[in-house]
Amino acid sequence: MVKHQHKVLSLILCAALLFTALMCGTVSAFAAAGDTVYVRLNNSWSNVYCYMWTDGDQNAAWPGIQMTKVSDGVYSYTLPKSYANIIFNNGSGGNGNQTNDMGYPGAGQIYDLSSGSWSTYSGGSVTPTQGTTPVVSPTTPASGGVTVYLKNTAGWSNPNCYMWNSDSDKNASWPGVTMTKVEDNIYSYTASKEYSGCIFNGSGGSPQTSDLTTMNGQIYDNSTNTWSVYDTSPIQVKSYSADPDSSVYVGTTVDLTANAVSSSGTVVYKFSVTNASGATSQIAQNYTGAASWTPTATGNYTITFDFSDTAGNTNSRTMKINVESDASLVKPIIKSVVPGNLNMVKRNVSATVSVNAGGGKTGTNLLFYKYIVKDPNGVSNTPYYTLSSTYSFTPTMLGKYTVEVFVQASDNTTVNKTYTYTATDSDVTAPTNVTTPEVVPTSPTSATGYQVGDVNMDGAVNVKDATYIQKYIAKYVGYLDINVELGDVTGDGVVTIKDSTAIQRMINM
Numbered sequence: 001m002v003k004h005q006h007k008v009l010s011l012i013l014c015a016a017l018l019f020t021a022l023m024c025g026t027v028s029a030f031a032a033a034g035d036t037v038y039v040r041l042n043n044s045w046s047n048v049y050c051y052m053w054t055d056g057d058q059n060a061a062w063p064g065i066q067m068t069k070v071s072d073g074v075y076s077y078t079l080p081k082s083y084a085n086i087i088f089n090n091g092s093g094g095n096g097n098q099t100n101d102m103g104y105p106g107a108g109q110i111y112d113l114s115s116g117s118w119s120t121y122s123g124g125s126v127t128p129t130q131g132t133t134p135v136v137s138p139t140t141p142a143s144g145g146v147t148v149y150l151k152n153t154a155g156w157s158n159p160n161c162y163m164w165n166s167d168s169d170k171n172a173s174w175p176g177v178t179m180t181k182v183e184d185n186i187y188s189y190t191a192s193k194e195y196s197g198c199i200f201n202g203s204g205g206s207p208q209t210s211d212l213t214t215m216n217g218q219i220y221d222n223s224t225n226t227w228s229v230y231d232t233s234p235i236q237v238k239s240y241s242a243d244p245d246s247s248v249y250v251g252t253t254v255d256l257t258a259n260a261v262s263s264s265g266t267v268v269y270k271f272s273v274t275n276a277s278g279a280t281s282q283i284a285q286n287y288t289g290a291a292s293w294t295p296t297a298t299g300n301y302t303i304t305f306d307f308s309d310t311a312g313n314t315n316s317r318t319m320k321i322n323v324e325s326d327a328s329l330v331k332p333i334i335k336s337v338v339p340g341n342l343n344m345v346k347r348n349v350s351a352t353v354s355v356n357a358g359g360g361k362t363g364t365n366l367l368f369y370k371y372i373v374k375d376p377n378g379v380s381n382t383p384y385y386t387l388s389s390t391y392s393f394t395p396t397m398l399g400k401y402t403v404e405v406f407v408q409a410s411d412n413t414t415v416n417k418t419y420t421y422t423a424t425d426s427d428v429t430a431p432t433n434v435t436t437p438e439v440v441p442t443s444p445t446s447a448t449g450y451q452v453g454d455v456n457m458d459g460a461v462n463v464k465d466a467t468y469i470q471k472y473i474a475k476y477v478g479y480l481d482i483n484v485e486l487g488d489v490t491g492d493g494v495v496t497i498k499d500s501t502a503i504q505r506m507i508n509m
Contacts, residue, residue, distance in 0.1 A: 036078045037086065038110035038121045039067060044331070044415040045090035045097075045113070048075050052083035052104065063089045063098075071226055072245065074110070074121075088113065092372070092404065096414060121225075147190040148198060149219035149230045150179060156202035156222060159187050163195035163214065171195060175205035186219070234313035235262045240305045242319055249326040249358060250295055253336035256303065258289045264311035266452060274302040287452055287489060288502040294336070295323040329359035332367055332407040332415050341419045342504045344470075344497045345395050346427065352392045353403055353419070363410030370406040375399075376423075395423035426473040426497060453503050455487045461503060469500040 041048050051064030059065055059080065064087070067075035088111060089098035099113070110121040150159050162176030171177055171191050176199070179187035200220060201208035209222065219230035231237050240258040248254060260267045271283040271291040276299045284291035295301065300322050307315040326333060335356040345351040353371065360367045371391040374380040376399030385408060395401055401421045408414040453461040455468045469487055471479040472495065487495035489502040 034078065035107035036076050037104070037107070038070065038074060038076050039088050040110055040112045040114070041073050041075055043113040044413070046415075046417045047091050048113075049089050049091055050077040051087045051089060052079065052085060054082065054084045057083070059083060063091050063093065066091075070224065090416065091418060092416075097416075145191045146194055146214055146216045147188060148214060148216070149182075150187040150189075150200050151219050151221040151223075152185045152187060153221055153223035154207070156207065158203040159222075160201050160203075160205070161189040162199045162201065163191055164197050165195055169195075175201045175208075229317075231315070233315050234264060234311070235260050235267060235307045235309055235315040237305075237307060237315055237317055240317045240319070242303060242321060245319065245321060247333070248295065248321055248323050249329070249333055249335065250298060250323060251326075251335045251356065251358065252294065252323075252333070253340075254293045254295070254321070255341075256283070256291045256293060256305070258305045258307070258317075260289075260307045260315065262307075262309040262311075262313060264309045264313060266310060268308045270304075270306040270308070272304040272306065274304065276300050280304075286502075287491070290502070292340075295321075298323050298325050326358040326361075328361050330362045330409070330411070331413050332360040332409045333358050334405060334407055334415055334417050337405060337417070337419055339419075339421065342501055343421055344424050344426070344501065345401065345421045347395050347398055347423045347425050350392050350394050351421070352390055353405070355389045355391075355405055355407065357389065357407045360407075360409035360413075362413075366410050368408040368410075370408070372402075372404040372406075374402045374404075376401065395421075398423050398425065422470065422500075424470055424473070424497070426470070450486055452486055453489050453499075455482055457483070457486070463504070466500045466503040469495060469503070470497070473497060473500075 037050065039048055039050070048067050049063040049065060050059070050067050051062060052059040065077055067077045070076045084104055086102050086104050087098055087100075092098070099111070099116070102111075105118045108121050109118050111118050146163075148161060150161070152159055159179045160176040161179050162171065162174060164170035177189055179189045179200075182188050195214055198212050198214045199209055200212070200222060209220070209225070212220065212227075215227045217230060218227045220227050229237070238259045238261060241256070243255045243257070244252065245254075256271050258269050258271075260269075266287060267289075268285065268287060269289045269291075270285040271293070272280055273283055273293055274280040275297075283293045293303070300320065303319045303321060305317045305319070335358055337356070338354045339345070339351070355369060357367050357369075366387065367389075368385040368387060369389055369391070370383045370385045371393075372380050372383045373391075373393045375395070376397055381393070383406075385406075391403075393401075393403075399422070401423055402418055403421065404416055404418045406414055406416040450457050450459070451461055453465055455465045455472075458464070468479060469482070472482045472487070482495055484495055487499055489499040490496075492498070
């Protein structure tokens with residue numbers, strides 16, 4: 001059971017705050033609506049939630065709100081109203097799954113889960129330390145200078161860009177050079193030479209960013225405080241990622257996802273991998289923007305994400321991944337789980353979860369497993385640790401089931417991941433892979449004019465379409481017919497559970 005002491009702590013904090021108000025006439029800062037708090041996810045958790053409260057009021061039922069990924073290892077949560085207290089957790093509770101009850105430290109702070117300490121998040125607004133060269137080396141600039149862009153979603157007036165290498169080597173006196181508007185909310189600035197540091201700021205120098213590393217050709221969003229590639233091509237890449245993208249070991253399933261938009265129709269995604277010797281092989285090619293890759297040898301690899309559309313436009317991105325051996329790894333790792341995330345299981349039929357884990361090379365070298373199965377009503381089993389890497393359960397109702405898998409080494413070091421499955425009455429012959437056939441379907445656009453996957457033809461591909469396919473397969477009344485052109489997302493000629501899964505992968509990127 002999860003033990004929460006926050007009610008008692010809340011009473012104590014409230015009493016202390018009241019005392020402060022009586023003595024000083026003011027109350028020390030609560031979290032305010034619009035504040036953003038950050039956490040550095042650098043422990044064994046795979047998810048992180050933010051639970052906040054003031055006595056009698058909370059931001060959500062436990063475990064709180066799942067935080068949003070800002071960059072690799074950094075997650076954020078923006079508060080809808082004022083709260084005094086905070087707990088970070090991995091969606092569960094108890095020892096190792098949540099932090100202690102803490103007082104909210106104020107906006108723009110980041111909590112390090114590994115060290116258990118707060119600090120100022122570097123993306124927050126602070127007074128510039130002009131002349132301080134950032135520690136991280138800047139992206140290699142174009143010949144003769146460097147160009148940066150600002151996405152002015154915060155609505156600053158007349159944005160400026162201040163750049164420097166040192167106190168005596170800067171692009172202009174503070175607040176820098178007024179940026180040029182290139183389109184709605186997008187501004188650019190090109191320096192005549194290379195500068196390692198930059199600060200974006202509004203009219204007169206306020207508001208402003210923190211000291212930033214100059215990222216040539218990239219765009220900075222002054223609302224999310226993040227850099228990204230400034231993409232003006234006909235196919236605009238919105239995101240591309242690998243999970244995991246670090247601490248990857250031989251035999252670990254790496255889930256690849258990408259998302260791009262084109263003004264010329266449906267985007268085709270191709271995933272390839274190149275090893276250190278330069279040999280390249282295709283992983284998958286599909287419309288879903290999802291694939292999986294399992295490395296079989298150690299080394300440095302380059303993952304290439306290629307994008308194309310029906311008009312012949314192309315774009316691409318690459319990512320480096322280092323693959324290591326877990327032969328002597330002390331900490332436990334979860335390499336893969338079958339069925340994979342977002343797969344289907346059949347109601348009233350036993351479903352078996354198989355875990356491929358590694359590491360744990362300490363003490364007895366044994367790995368221990370625990371499985372928490374939660375049904376659509378939130379009811380879960382009573383879990384125990386076992387030596388078995390498989391676990392069977394029988395879903396008795398339709399809907400979403402979650403299975404949280406824990407792997408523990410003999411020194412009690414633990415890692416956990418959560419997987420979601422949909423229980424259906426249709427036949428599930430085998431777990432479906434996130435990697436769809438490597439052959440591109442021959443008809444990326446339907447004669448109906450709707451996007452492939454938009455089976456209910458409402459103009460958008462979303463969870464309603466995935467549900468429509470499930471009900472069609474289960475022969476629900478009112479769902480006995482379907483447009484195969486729209487429903488055959490994987491391009492294998494038929495509409496099956498695989499197509500519903502592919503849609504779920506696409507909309508959950």
